[in-house]
Amino acid sequence: MTLNNLNDDWWKQAVVYQIYPRSFKDANGDGLGDIPGITSKMRYLRELGIDAIWLSPFYPSDLADGGYDIIDYRNVDPRLGDMADFDAMVSQAHQEGIKVIVDIVPNHTADRHAWFLEALASGRGSAARDRYIFKEGSGPNGEFPPNDWQSLFGGPAWERVEDGQWYLHIFAKEQPDLNWNNPEVHEEFKKTLRFWSDHGTDGFRVDVAHGLAKKLDGASMKDLSRWTVHDSLSHDGTHPLWDRAQVHDIYREWRQVFNEYDPPRFAVGEAWVVPEHQYLYASPDELGQVFNFEFAIANWFSGDFRTAIRDGLQAAKSSGSTATWVMSNHDVPRHPSRYGLPQAPSKATHQLPKDWVLRDGSSYEENRELGSKRARAAILMEAALPGSVYIYQGEELGLFEVPDIPWDRLEDPTPFRTRGRYTEKGRDGCRVPLPWDSLDTPDPASWNPRFGSGASFGFSPAHDADGARSADPHLPQPLWYRDFSVDVEQRDETSMLSLYKACLSRRAELLTPAQDSSVTWLDEGDDVIAYTRDAAESSAYTTIASITNFGATAITLPEGDLILSSAQLDDRSQLPQDTSVWIGMR
Numbered sequence: 080m081t082l083n084n085l086n087d088d089w090w091k092q093a094v095v096y097q098i099y100p101r102s103f104k105d106a107n108g109d110g111l112g113d114i115p116g117i118t119s120k121m122r123y124l125r126e127l128g129i130d131a132i133w134l135s136p137f138y139p140s141d142l143a144d145g146g147y148d149i150i151d152y153r154n155v156d157p158r159l160g161d162m163a164d165f166d167a168m169v170s171q172a173h174q175e176g177i178k179v180i181v182d183i184v185p186n187h188t189a190d191r192h193a194w195f196l197e198a199l200a201s202g203r204g205s206a207a208r209d210r211y212i213f214k215e216g217s218g219p220n221g222e223f224p225p226n227d228w229q230s231l232f233g234g235p236a237w238e239r240v241e242d243g244q245w246y247l248h249i250f251a252k253e254q255p256d257l258n259w260n261n262p263e264v265h266e267e268f269k270k271t272l273r274f275w276s277d278h279g280t281d282g283f284r285v286d287v288a289h290g291l292a293k294k295l296d297g298a299s300m301k302d303l304s305r306w307t308v309h310d311s312l313s314h315d316g317t318h319p320l321w322d323r324a325q326v327h328d329i330y331r332e333w334r335q336v337f338n339e340y341d342p343p344r345f346a347v348g349e350a351w352v353v354p355e356h357q358y359l360y361a362s363p364d365e366l367g368q369v370f371n372f373e374f375a376i377a378n379w380f381s382g383d384f385r386t387a388i389r390d391g392l393q394a395a396k397s398s399g400s401t402a403t404w405v406m407s408n409h410d411v412p413r414h415p416s417r418y419g420l421p422q423a424p425s426k427a428t429h430q431l432p433k434d435w436v437l438r439d440g441s442s443y444e445e446n447r448e449l450g451s452k453r454a455r456a457a458i459l460m461e462a463a464l465p466g467s468v469y470i471y472q473g474e475e476l477g478l479f480e481v482p483d484i485p486w487d488r489l490e491d492p493t494p495f496r497t498r499g500r501y502t503e504k505g506r507d508g509c510r511v512p513l514p515w516d517s518l519d520t521p522d523p524a525s526w527n528p529r530f531g532s533g534a535s536f537g538f539s540p541a542h543d544a545d546g547a548r549s550a551d552p553h554l555p556q557p558l559w560y561r562d563f564s565v566d567v568e569q570r571d572e573t574s575m576l577s578l579y580k581a582c583l584s585r586r587a588e589l590l591t592p593a594q595d596s597s598v599t600w601l602d603e604g605d606d607v608i609a610y611t612r613d614a615a616e617s618s619a620y621t622t623i624a625s626i627t628n629f630g631a632t633a634i635t636l637p638e639g640d641l642i643l644s645s646a647q648l649d650d651r652s653q654l655p656q657d658t659s660v661w662i663g664m665r
């Protein structure tokens with residue numbers, strides 16, 4: 080067990096590994112990752128050197144939105160296991176010194192949730208309907224939506240039910256928004272937080288944390304049309320949906336629940352709000368930590384990263400929390416691909432070249448060698464920073480995005496519903512099941528991305544419990560996954576996996592688990608990000624420097640011991656472009 084994990088404040092400087100359960104590891108051969116699959120890989124996770132796992136939703140769901148449409152908040156999707164499997168997974172994680180964080184989705188339920196079915200059955204004005212946001216339509220017979228809001232996944236944000244009323248869904252129509260002005264909703268979520276805490280869960284990731292405190296009464300729906308659902312970065316508190324002051328009352332209430340436990344349960348909020356507001360969610364009497372997504376939207380420019388680091392550390396300080404760093408997650412294209420595409424000095428993740436995102440028939444290729452090189456440099460830049468590092472499954476293997484999944488195999492709702500449908504592939508390209516075993520490679524002659532071939536790079540076992548051939552992985556894996564399989568990378572000292580392991584173990588050993596949020600900047604010029612941190616007292620060093628060169632001209636490195644390097648250095652004193660080092664100074 081790492082020292083950090085024995086401390087109640089473990090989460091302030093943690094390395095958290097995000098698991099997208101349906102694509103991590105399939106133990107029973109149905110082509111869908113499951114909870115026993117996670118348990119079976121706990122040793123792998125410990126050897127990687129992480130402090131905690133965060134599981135994206137594994138609850139019963141019809142998968143209208145990758146599991147973020149939840150039918151039952153206090154259960155496991157039967158395709159992924161049961162509560163006994165969950166308990167066994169937590170206990171195995173704890174034995175390996177790994178904390179467990181689960182995802183809480185409070186903005187909306189699934190349309191098959193018992194509450195929503197009851198709301199439909201109970202009719203207008205009923206208590207059951209008041210748990211959601213039902214309104215009368217506009218037009219002479221209420222036949223038009225209450226207003227013109229468009230959902231974040233495309234199409235109207237309102238859906239009409241049989242008796243003529245309309246309900247609000249900011250996301251898919253299978254995700255009706257809850258009414259947080261209803262006390263029953265508050266009680267229900269506190270029950271859910273206690274349920275998972277009682278099952279040994281150490282913390283929570285709060286989905287769409289900035290969206291709960293809606294103000295839709297009073298003004299007519301038509302009047303509210305001057306705002307749009309897409310404008311979550313409105314910051315004066317007047318937006319009827321996003322980032323309203325009242326949302327903080329909810330988290331203060333939740334904090335009381337977290338503090339019923341010893342140690343108090345941890346929480347991190349997903350709040351896409353203006354940077355000056357993010358850290359309100361992170362204050363110690365609320366969630367305690369919040370995601371900073373600046374790395375996930377930064378392009379490969381030193382200026383973008385420098386600003387992201389400065390702002391992130393400053394904001395963490397002002398909230399009394401610690402910073403967070405995220406390069407990839409289940410919602411954005413994998414960063415080695417992003418860094419291998421043409422770069423523009425802006426936050427352009429969502430503006431990737433269209434022909435690349437739609438790789439059906441297009442000729443554009445990302446430069447993988449360059450993308451990989453930069454991703455290697457990026458983890459050394461990130462992992463020496465104070466605060467928590469969030470790693471998305473497969474990132475440690477250096478996986479690229481899979482942008483050419485056939486349209487008829489896609490699962491994400493966004494490609495089919497967004498404006499200008501079929502103009503983007505959506506988020507499945509980073510959710511393809513992980514490659515564990517290169518010996519289980521499909522025969523290239525018979526491989527077809529539409530139908531699979533019986534092999535899954537060890538994602539599924541060869542056979543299910545009845546001895547039948549396992550189902551194909553729920554999303555097709557490309558043939559090039561073979562080279563990124565865990566067994567291949569474990570044998571190769573120069574692999575991304577070996578770099579991540581070395582980096583995380585050196586981080587644990589050399590960097591103080593200090594609660595502070597500062598670095599000392601070294602001035603190496605505009606194209607370089609260079610900072611130092613105090614080294615752990617038990618180490619041989621006083622400070623550790625992390626230095627990344629973005630520029631075309633090599634820079635001269637300071638004296639000291641070369642601890643890690645993202646690429647082989649031909650000359651120990653020179654740091655070439657797109658390369659990072661850690662140097663220990665005595």
Ligand code: GLC
Pocket residue numbers: 144145147184250286287349409410
């Ligand atoms: C969050 C999740 C995303 C999901 C959305 C709706 O942004 O990260 O995957 O689609 O919430 O629940």
